[in-house]
């Protein structure tokens with residue numbers, strides 16, 4: 090048996106016994122689905138360099154860990170205080186499990202939030218309907234594994250016509266330090282004509298080394314507007330592999346802010362389907378890597394119907410010997426006339442050992458469309474550095490300042506004050522000369 | 531204050547400055563004129579410390595120091611200011627905050643305390659008024675979205691705040707309408723003092739209608755071909771730069787003979 094097969098086997102042996110302990114496993118179809126998914130996990134096997142979608146991201150660092158299922162440790166409110174967001178309702182998950190004591194949310198007619206784990210028992214049929222996706226359609230072994238370990242997550246339903254004033258913060262805290270795997274599955278349903286802001290934060294203390302498998306499935310109904318921030322700041326020993334699937338219906342607006350700062354290996358696989366006419370999607374993404382971090386974004390923007398627009402900007406800054414991968418596909422169906430789609434990926438390499446693989450792609454089957462895409466990879470501009478120096482700024486300070494200035498515009502697009510300040514402070518804090526930068530931007 | 535002796539500079543192996551000699555004393559205003567490509571920007575950027583130039587021979591002494599040994603920021607702390615011919619846009623960096631950082635770095639270098647927020651605001655307002663720069667520019671990113679004229683005003687505004695000992699203005703007058711030109715000139719004239727020197731690089735004589743230089747130099751083909759007082763500028767205005775070519779030809783013929 091080769092090493093990869095041995096590892097898959099070890100994972101299966103380690104995780105199979107936990108399946109019966111999962112919530113709702115007395116429900117036959119659910120137990121069966123999980124066990125099928127585990128088989129699927131092992132059949133697919135860990136991605137290799139030959140797996141197209143994982144071409145530039147090696148997974149042996151993950152595969153060799155042989156994790157157990159994460160268990161929730163005790164966390165008190167002071168430990169997560171720094172990660173909260175002011176003026177938001179907050180639903181907190183600790184190591185993948187809903188934590189009522191840390192959450193604060195006032196139930197109201199506009200928005201309904203349920204824990205998946207609790208819903209298995211209360212409304213199994215509803216969950217069955219949510220899980221319509223076929224196991225065999227799993228994107229890769231990790232996606233299949235997340236289905237096998239299906240345990241908890243948030244199910245958020247925004248009522249038709251509801252204008253939800255208070256943003257909702259879904260805060261996923263990792264505490265495990267024993268290489269455990271944390272499955273998370275969320276659903277967000279934005280009802281017709283509704284408006285809502287949702288923040289997903291994934292975070293852990295510096296010592297945590299969990300593997301987070303997260304899947305968020307979103308439906309934006311007719312004429313609804315959903316602004317969705319995804320802030321991934323897990324520890325540098327952690328692994329974070331995420332799926333985000335969005336379906337947009339007629340006249341809907343979906344504004345996404347995928348922000349990836351943490352994890353040893355982070356991967357976000359986004360699939361947005363513009364399935365109703367006049368839907369509009371904007372994406373403002375940001376990824377920062379340092380040390381030996383690897384950050385991978387795979388984005389598929391699928392224009393399935395006419396008269397939709399999508400506008401994507403991703404900026405990345407890679408330092409030290411870190412690496413990023415960006416793969417953005419705009420796919421325009423033959424029926425999707427009058428599509429307007431734009432994708433721009435701009436990268437800054439601040440170390441000569443850092444690296445980026447970027448590949449924006451257009452696949453267009455309609456003839457009356459306006460599509461553009463582009464990627465840039467650059468270093469800091471010498472003229473700008475010299476200009477700042479000539480005004481009295483020391484060279485290294487100028488470099489750090491310009492690094493921040495490069496991404497400042499994306500940060501400034503974050504509409505939620507509390508989050509924007511949090512992200513800005515965090516990013517400035519990662520850079521040398523943070524105090525100096527703080528004074529100049 | 532500044533002494534340039536037989537300076538030879540090349541870029542990527544190509545000689546650009548071919549033996550520059552220039553003495554600038556405190557209180558003086560020197561105008562350097564010359565055709566495009568003669569090396570004016572090279573000289574001014576070199577003085578401000580830009581990378582990428584090879585000094586083949588010669589020396590530059592500034593306030594009794596070897597200027598060429600100083601980093602660009604150290605030159606700024608020592609009182610050198612370059613108003614760029616093409617000021618750089620720096621999105622994401624606040625115009626005023628940059629200026630405050632620069633001013634404080636200069637003060638720190640001279641063992642002075644940081645300027646207080648209140649004093650700085652007062653200073654900035656006063657100087658903005660001096661160059662008729664709308665206060666809305668203060669809160670914007672450095673030069674971002676500024677028109678050509680606004681960029682040049684911003685350079686003079688920065689100069690007014692930083693109060694350099696040696697200000698080098700690289701074609702600050704180019705592309706300015708007559709109003710903006712007057713504003714820029716007034717800014718310079720207000721700053722003229724016994725302790726301060728100016729090098730005005732210009733393509734046209736018209737700036738010198740507003741700022742009266744003590745000396746005028748003609749730079750051509752990397753050399754100062756002629757020096758004189760302000761009447762030289764008028765002569766150039768009348769005759770153009772064409773005569774330089776003939777003279778250079780004569781010089782090179784003489785050299786060949």
Ligand SMILES: Nc1ncnc2c1ncn2[C@@H]1O[C@H](COP(=O)(O)OP(=O)(O)O)[C@@H](O)[C@H]1O
Pocket residue numbers: 541542546564565566567568569570571572573582
């Ligand atoms: N970075 C550079 N690389 C190569 N040649 C340069 C560079 N900068 C200037 N030069 C050359 O040096 C000469 C002088 O240029 P410059 O100093 O800009 O002239 P001026 O400002 O008088 O118009 C020109 O021939 C120009 O092409």
Ligand SMILES: [Mg+2]
Pocket residue numbers: 570571572615700701
């Ligand atoms: Mg020039």
